Amino acid sequence: MRKAIMRWFREWNRESGIRRAVRIAGAVALVASLTLVSGCSMGLPTSGPVERVSLTQNEDHRVYIDPQGPSEDAEPEQIVRGFIDSLPAGPQSDGFKVAKEFLTDAARKTWKPDAKTVIYSGELQISREADTMDLQSRQPSRVTVSISYNSIGAVDSRGVYSAEGASGSSRIELRLVKVDGQWRISSLPDGISISQSGFFQVFRQVELYQLADSGRTLIPDQRWFAWRQWRTLAVRELLREPANWLGDAAQSVGDGAIALAMDSVPMSQGVVQVKLTNSVMSLTVDERAKLIRRIRLTLGDGSGEYRLSVVDDAGQDLSNADENENISIDQPPRHLYTLANNFILSIASNNIVRLGDVAGRFDGAVGMAFTERGGAILRPDGIVECVTKDTDACGTLFGGNEASIIREGIDDEIWAVSKDSSQIMVHVNGQERRFSASMFEGRQITAFDIAPEGSRAVVALGPKKGVDGGRIVMIGISRDSNRLPSGLSSHPNTISNRSNIVSLTFYNESTVVYALRDAGSGYQQLSPGPESPQRLPEDTRELVAGQIDQTQSLIALDGDGMVRYARASLNASWRVLDYQTDAITSGW
Numbered sequence: 001m002r003k004a005i006m007r008w009f010r011e012w013n014r015e016s017g018i019r020r021a022v023r024i025a026g027a028v029a030l031v032a033s034l035t036l037v038s039g040c041s042m043g044l045p046t047s048g049p050v051e052r053v054s055l056t057q058n059e060d061h062r063v064y065i066d067p068q069g070p071s072e073d074a075e076p077e078q079i080v081r082g083f084i085d086s087l088p089a090g091p092q093s094d095g096f097k098v099a100k101e102f103l104t105d106a107a108r109k110t111w112k113p114d115a116k117t118v119i120y121s122g123e124l125q126i127s128r129e130a131d132t133m134d135l136q137s138r139q140p141s142r143v144t145v146s147i148s149y150n151s152i153g154a155v156d157s158r159g160v161y162s163a164e165g166a167s168g169s170s171r172i173e174l175r176l177v178k179v180d181g182q183w184r185i186s187s188l189p190d191g192i193s194i195s196q197s198g199f200f201q202v203f204r205q206v207e208l209y210q211l212a213d214s215g216r217t218l219i220p221d222q223r224w225f226a227w228r229q230w231r232t233l234a235v236r237e238l239l240r241e242p243a244n245w246l247g248d249a250a251q252s253v254g255d256g257a258i259a260l261a262m263d264s265v266p267m268s269q270g271v272v273q274v275k276l277t278n279s280v281m282s283l284t285v286d287e288r289a290k291l292i293r294r295i296r297l298t299l300g301d302g303s304g305e306y307r308l309s310v311v312d313d314a315g316q317d318l319s320n321a322d323e324n325e326n327i328s329i330d331q332p333p334r335h336l337y338t339l340a341n342n343f344i345l346s347i348a349s350n351n352i353v354r355l356g357d358v359a360g361r362f363d364g365a366v367g368m369a370f371t372e373r374g375g376a377i378l379r380p381d382g383i384v385e386c387v388t389k390d391t392d393a394c395g396t397l398f399g400g401n402e403a404s405i406i407r408e409g410i411d412d413e414i415w416a417v418s419k420d421s422s423q424i425m426v427h428v429n430g431q432e433r434r435f436s437a438s439m440f441e442g443r444q445i446t447a448f449d450i451a452p453e454g455s456r457a458v459v460a461l462g463p464k465k466g467v468d469g470g471r472i473v474m475i476g477i478s479r480d481s482n483r484l485p486s487g488l489s490s491h492p493n494t495i496s497n498r499s500n501i502v503s504l505t506f507y508n509e510s511t512v513v514y515a516l517r518d519a520g521s522g523y524q525q526l527s528p529g530p531e532s533p534q535r536l537p538e539d540t541r542e543l544v545a546g547q548i549d550q551t552q553s554l555i556a557l558d559g560d561g562m563v564r565y566a567r568a569s570l571n572a573s574w575r576v577l578d579y580q581t582d583a584i585t586s587g588w
Contacts, residue, residue, distance in 0.1 A: 063201055065089040069101040070184075076143040076176045077126055079183045083174075084124060084147070087192045091117070091226030092202035104179055104186045114226075115157050116191030118170070119199050119530055120149035129173065143176045143183070149193060153530055155203070159223035159233060160243050161528040163471075164494040196530055204230045205526050207302065207510065209294040209329075210242045210250035212455050214479045217330040218294065219250050219455045220509050222528055231265035234298050235274055245528075247489025249455045249476030253291055254279055261313045265299070271307040272299055278313045285321075293322035329509050330410075331452035332588045334546040336555055337370040338563065339377065340581040344370065344391050347548075347577070356391025362582070367542075369408040369415070371587035376414045376427075378406045378583075384416055397427045405445065408587045410454035410483070421445040424457075426485050435488045439475070446470070447504045447514070455479065458512050458527065459492070460501035470499035472514060474528060495528040505543040507554055507570065515540040515556070524570055537564050537574055546586035548577075557584045 067086035070079055083102040090096035090113055100108045125148040151170040153163040175187035194202070208221040221243050225233040239258050242250035257279040266273050274295060280288060296304045310318040336347040342359035345352055358377075362385075367378035374389040382402030386394035402419040409415050413428040417437075421444045425434045437445065440461055447460035455477050463469045473492035480486045496514070504514035507524070513534055515522040520538035525531040536543075542557040553567045555577070563578040 065092055065202070067094075067098045069098055070182065072182065074183060076128060076145050076183050079176060079185065080126055080145045080147065080174055083185060084126075084193070087113075087194055088198045088202045090192065090202075091228060093228055095228065102185055103188075104177065104184045107184075107186050107188065111188060112190040113192050117155040117199070117203070117224075118149075118151055118166075118191060118193045119153050119155070119196050120170070120193060121152050121196050122150050124149050124193075141178060142186075145174050145176060147172050147174065147193070152196060154191075155224045158237055158240075158243070159206070159225050160245075160493070161222070161224055161530070162493050162495070163497050166497065199224075199530065202227055205529065206230060206234045207298065208234060208238050208242075209297045209302075210238075210246065211253070211290060211294065211327075212453070212479065213248055213251055214481055214483045215251070216327075216481075216483060217453045217455070218297070218328055219246070219453060220329060221246065221250070222510060222526055224529065229264075231267070231272065231299055232260070232263065235265050235295060236260055236263075238294060238298055239276075243493070244491050245474060245489060245493035246456070246476035247491065248478040248487060249489060253287070254283060257282070258291075271309050274299075274308070274310045276310065276312050276318075280312050280318065281316065286325075288318065289322045289325040290327060291321075292318055293325045293327055296322060297328070329453050331509055334408075334586040334588050336544070336546045336548070336577075337368065337375070337585050337587055338578060338581050339365055339368055339583040340561075340563075340578055344368075344387070345578075346372075355389070358387075358391055361385075361393070365582045367406045368583040368585045369406045369587070370585050371408065371412060373412055375408065375585070375587065376406060378403060378416075382419050384414070398425050398432060401425075405448050407449055408585055409450045409485075410452075413450075413454070413485070415448070415450060417445045417448055424448075424488065428484060431484070433485055435485075437488075439488070439490045439492055440473075443470075447501050449505050449512075450477070451506050452509055454483070454485075457488070458495070458504055458506065460498075460504055460514065463499060469497065470501065472496040472498060472501060472504065472512075493528055495525065496523065496531055498523065498531075502541060503543045505545050505554075507545045508552060511570070513543055513545075513554060513570070515543055534570060535574075537562070542584055544584055544586040555584060555586070557581055 065088050067089045070082055079102055086099040090099055096113045127146055129144040129146050131143050148171045151166040153161055153166045155161050172189055174185050176183045177186045203224045204227050206223050206225055208223055210219040210221045212219050241252045259277050261275040261277050292310055296308055300306050338345045343357055344355045346355055362377045364380040365377050366380055369375045374387055376384050376386050376397055378384055384397040384403050384406055386397055388394050403416040404419050405417040407415045413426055416425045422437055423434050424437050443464055444462035446462055449458050457475050457477055460472050461470055471494050473494050475492045476489035477485055478487040500517045501514050502517040507513050510526050512527040513524045515536050522534045522536045523531040524534040537556050537558050539559040540556045541559050544555050548565050548567050551568045553565045555565045557563050561579055561581045563581050564574045565577050566572040566574050
């Protein structure tokens with residue numbers, strides 16, 4: 001304890017009064033450091049403007065690629081290198097026009113570059129494998145060239161990212177022949193391979209706004225589309241069934257009968273133009289309003305503040321069909337609750353409130369879930385104990401069965417993972433529902449969180465003996481018309497092959513952050529999407545997200561009971577908030 005307190009004072013002295021630069025959505029703003037507080041004394045700042053921060057933006061800061069075609073008399077390795085270097089221009093601008101110059105006529109006709117995009121890290125290794133000699137000229141007539149790389153994930157033809165099977169070195173082979181004395185690629189796999197840095201230059205992250213099965217909220221379905229035609233691809237996919245991993249969590253529209261009337265969504269004179277087939281008129285007025293609303297939000301990155309024209313084949317103008325429809329992603333603001341110094345505390349935007357003394361009841365607690373209506377504490381013996389908003393006891397949950405993790409869901413939901421990881425359970429409105437975790441194939445669940453709108457979950461899994469290491473997956477949560485959970489999707493999408501995950505959280509509707517056990521580091525990603533490093537406090541044991549001083553923040557609890565937060569940006573400096581803390585959660 002003395003060690004933890006001394007470290008707190010060192011950080012207090014270092015950070016108090018310092019103004020730090022915080023990078024917010026590509027712009028730099030100076031934010032005065034917050035006064036540090038303890039769970040027993042001072043409050044947070046009580047004045048200053050409300051900061052509304054766009055946490056993820058599609059900034060058009062891209063390097064445009066102008067590839068060159070094959071050089072005369074180039075060697076096979078040079079042809080392959082030139083082909084690889086030309087690939088990023090395909091999704092960005094030229095539709096693989098230059099890349100196809102490196103192929104034979106037959107290969108150009110059969111190669112499907114949009115089938116899949118493999119993303120790799122590091123450098124490619126290109127080597128000649130074998131030559132077939134021409135007996136008359138005694139020169140090679142056919143050559144095999146291999147490409148080796150470290151695969152980290154792939155985007156399929158529908159724009160869905162997955163890290164499934166991308167856990168190390170990969171190798172593909174290209175065959176080359178001579179055409180009119182020049183080497184050309186005659187055989188190659190469908191799809192393309194592109195570096196992670198190149199991927200972010202030429203693919204655009206787009207949220208498809210899917211309609212939840214309850215019909216009462218939207219679900220962000222993260223996709224990655226080629227820049228050159230991202231609007232067309234986005235609307236085309238929005239009209240199809242949702243991503244497979246969402247299962248029954250999201251609805252399809254019009255039974256697949258509605259489509260783009262022309263395979264293009266152009267922008268002309270500042271107006272985005274969408275033309276749909278006449279089948280759109282078979283929808284009810286309410287269904288049509290929701291569809292146009294979803295198209296508007298998808299093409300506007302969540303905003304409707306742009307000019308959109310939607311018509312059908314007959315010229316019927318549907319542009320204002322959603323003028324009275326305001327459905328969106330339901331995500332009420334959350335703030336921090338902690339169990340510290342024998343008190344349950346509420347840390348909202350301007351002060352710390354002691355909700356009640358729980359001395360002697362929850363020593364060594366390993367988790368909590370709490371809102372303004374109460375919640376639950378996960379005791380060290382695995383029992384989940386109900387707690388009222390005044391911190392009085394209200395019995396045990398889940399029939400007294402032991403749990404390993406508890407998390408807050410939407411409304412008053414308390415989610416739990418059974419100790420043996422065979423079930424995922426939820427308690428809401430006095431009811432308890434249990435769902436099989438068989439889709440995880442017996443793996444231990446090491447971390448778990450529910451998305452802000454309640455229709456997705458992210459799950460960290462331990463290794464499967466004799467098969468592979470750990471992984472992180474996303475699944476859909478189906479709900480009935482009352483928004484009560486009714487099932488989990490059976491086809492999880494692997495978003496990372498990281499092992500030893502101790503905690504993870506949805507930072508916002510799009511971004512997941514996860515911490516490695518016994519480390520000062522972790523990762524973040526627009527999920528599902530390629531991951532990038534995330535700086536975290538050393539020995540982070542728990543991560544949650546909530547508002548500090550009315551600004552979204554990432555909050556971490558370490559092994560010494562110190563609570564820190566990074567405010568307004570995942571790149572912000574970590575600041576001490578409290579100490580002597582056993583558990584943290586975020587709730588409304």
